[in-house]
Amino acid sequence: MIRSMYSGISGLKNFQTKLDVIGNNIANVNTYGFKKGRTVFKDLYSQTVAGATAPGDTRGGVNPKQVGLGSQISTIDTIHSAGSTQFTGNTLDLAIEGDGFFLVGDGDNEFYTRAGVFYLDQDGAIVDGDGRYLSGDAIIIPPDATSLSIGQNGQVAYVLAGTLTDGPVINLYKFNNPGGLEKAGGNLYRESPNSGDPNEGAPGGANGHGVIKSGSLEMSNVDLSEEFTEMIVAQRGFQANTRIITTSDEILQELVNLKR
Incomplete structure (x- = not known):
């Protein structure tokens, strides 16, 4: 449960950064020569529960078993496409x-x-x-x-x-x-x-x-329709990660109550 909570926290931080970039894009929608930013995510480390095994004479190979530990910021790009x-x-x-x-x-x-x-x-x-x-x-x-x-x-x-x-x-x-x-x-x-x-x-x-x-x-190369769509996606992603944290907290609470 602790692991899933920290995964949720990493997601919150990343989506907050994405919202910051989107907010800056929207603020500069009428800024001459402005080039929009873009946030790219990548996964964090994965904990290996069991490693992969090669096929043998009597049994086939087995894939690795890994549990991801969250996400992180890969890049914050500046998109230099031309504005109108x-x-x-x-x-x-x-x-x-x-x-x-x-x-x-x-x-x-x-x-x-x-x-x-x-x-x-x-x-x-x-x-x-x-x-x-x-x-x-x-x-x-x-x-x-x-x-x-x-x-x-x-x-x-x-x-x-x-x-x-x-x-x-x-x-x-x-x-x-x-x-x-x-x-x-x-x-x-x-x-x-x-x-x-x-x-x-x-x-x-x-x-x-x-x-x-x-x-x-x-003009700025910011497309408002694209930014609003990305903002909705980021908002829902943020909400989903808060749900991970609250759900993990509720399960931990149930575990604590087992002692009663």
Whole structure:
């Protein structure tokens, strides 16, 4: 009975974690560039009551007899599938169609993001909402420039003194394992020992980087119908594990009452 109670406790902890992940997904359903999380379970250790035996001359083989001891968290994945694109008409709203991340930095720290909400500061530099420079270095737009545009290949262009001028090229960064990136908050990721090194390349180039869509933003890839379904499953799983604990407690109570 004690063993089954601890199995139930492990299930409670795991389903609580699953509900935490689901709650975070739902909270970020309208967060630009957000990538949903997914909780994966695996079984815990199994106690071997009797081992397997091989077939003999007069008797066939016997399978092992094992009792599982509960479950545990296998992984909490970040699903990097693309979200839908929302048109905004704002030139500095940038969406990535395909693979890749924007690089933003403040000189000391560099981060990667899919949320392409950018602005111009008073010096004409393209920055995110927290003042980090796009591409890590300041991309300066002259204050008297007009008709700012950003092409699918990341080429910044503007009209200066009546002349169309090409600015620098807003490169993208790919990772061999984007699921290995570490979330840093604020729609930002940082590379980790398992993400691989960033592969820099021009948007739409030969290395498979995505293209940039100016005037649009990538929405969250959270599917509310899927999250609500998973929430119901997690809730019922949580309830079932509480039933394991209460049932085991009732049986233990009966055993204690045998002495009377």
